Amino acid sequence: MKEQLSALIDCELEANDRDRLLGQLGVDGDLRQDWHDWHLVGDVMQEHPLLSPDFMKRFSERLAAEPIVMVPVKRRSLLRRALVPLSAAASVAFVSVVGWQAYYGASRGNAVPAVALAQQTQGLDDEGARIQGYLAAHRHDSGNPFAGREFMQASFDPSQAK
Amino acid sequence: MLLEKRTEREIDQELVSRAQAGDKRAFELLVAKYQRRIARLLSRLIRDPGEIEDVTQEAFIKAYRALPSFRGESAFYTWLYRIAINTAKNYLASLGRRPQLSADYEDEDGETLDAAAQIPDYHTPESELANREIVRTVNEVVETLPDELRTAITLREMEGLSYEDIASVMNCPIGTVRSRIFRAREAISAKLKPLLETVGKDRRW
CATH class of the missing domain: 1.10.10.10 (Winged helix-like DNA-binding domain superfamily/Winged helix DNA-binding domain)
Known part of the structure; x- marks a missing residue:
């Protein structure tokens, strides 16, 4: 046990032993005294300034007079825990839809006639040309579901929707 | 070395968690570990050894009271050092004194000396x-x-x-x-x- 404490002080103890030993320190006065003495030895060797020999005793007396600190353990709320799998499911669903659209478009062999595409693109304004350039630049990115596909401009007229 | 530091931080964090759960002894283990390092730090601001010791005690008490605000975003000793520095500055301000921030000074022969070594x-x-x-x-x-x-x-x-x-x-x-x-x-x-x-x-x- 003491050799493990020595290794703990040097941060060389495995995690399982570490947690067990930290628990043991809470109930074993001899171990705590070794913890204190071995840190003192290390600090003397590193030439840290020493404090009064009764520093810890005086501090403990002050600490004993302090109200006990009790910090509530933070637990993730039920709502938050429920939302995580939902958001993951939403992500999967989105990727599935995009993938399906890409596959569906590809399986139709780029069915949009080249002539029609040309006609569409001829009508693009400057903004459309900019988007077209952007898509062209990224067309060959691996994993891009829109690679090889043209985009379509859409507009919405509220007056016609009524 | 990086792994070691991370582990030390984890050990400190574990002791802090125990202290935050009401275990004062866990906090005393941290005090036993860091008391001389804090005193060395404070010796950069305060010259009198008796005052260094008193402010070191006060800094640890303030740290204990502030434990609920420690969330592990920085290493415990980084957080503790900040509290110690602030405690020292407040102490000096209460006396109408300014911190002596210079870490080194020269002796009669012009040799640069470590202030902490003079304490x-x-x-x-x-x-x-x-x-x-x-x-x-x-x-x-x-x-x-x-x-x-x-x-x-x-x-x-x-x-x-x-x-x-x-x-x-x-x-x-x-x-x-x-x-x-x-x-x-x-x-x-x-x-x-x-x-x-x-x-x-x-x-x-």
């Missing part, structure tokens, strides 16, 4: 005697240790090497390094304990 390790004649005796005992015992124990504890405590690095230097298994360092500590503290019992009002806190 005596005591503030009463009894403390002075006791601490001198502690330092002398530790150094003497280290000198009389068998070579392999002395080398192992020196590489660890003074050079800060990991067990793996010490094993490489000493050409032995890591388990042997661990055992040698432990035996060295046992040998030193065996000589130190009677002294600490005599001077020490600091036993069995």
Whole structure:
């Protein structure tokens, strides 16, 4: 046990032993005294300034007079825990839809006639040309579901929707 | 080294968590570990050894009271150092004094000296005697240790090497390094304990 404490002080103890030993320190006065003495030895060797020999005793007396600190353990709320799998499911669903659209478009062999595409693109304004350039630049990115596909401009007229 | 630091942070965090759950002894372990490092830090701001000790005590009490605000976003000692510095500045401000921020100053011959090295390790004649005796005992015992124990504890405590690095230097298994360092500590503290019992009002806190 003491050799493990020595290794703990040097941060060389495995995690399982570490947690067990930290628990043991809470109930074993001899171990705590070794913890204190071995840190003192290390600090003397590193030439840290020493404090009064009764520093810890005086501090403990002050600490004993302090109200006990009790910090509530933070637990993730039920709502938050429920939302995580939902958001993951939403992500999967989105990727599935995009993938399906890409596959569906590809399986139709780029069915949009080249002539029609040309006609569409001829009508693009400057903004459309900019988007077209952007898509062209990224067309060959691996994993891009829109690679090889043209985009379509859409507009919405509220007056016609009524 | 990076792994080691992370582990030290984890150990401190575990002690903090226990203290935050109401375990005052866990906090005392942190005080036992960091008291001299905090005192060294404060010696950059405050010259009087008695005041350094008082402000060190106060800084740890303030840290204990502030434990609910510690969320582990930084290492415990980084957080503690900030509290110690603020405690020292507030203490000096309450006296109408300014912090003496310079870490080094020159002696009569123009030599640059480390301010911390100028601070005596005591503030009463009894403390002075006791601490001198502690330092002398530790150094003497280290000198009389068998070579392999002395080398192992020196590489660890003074050079800060990991067990793996010490094993490489000493050409032995890591388990042997661990055992040698432990035996060295046992040998030193065996000589130190009677002294600490005599001077020490600091036993069995």
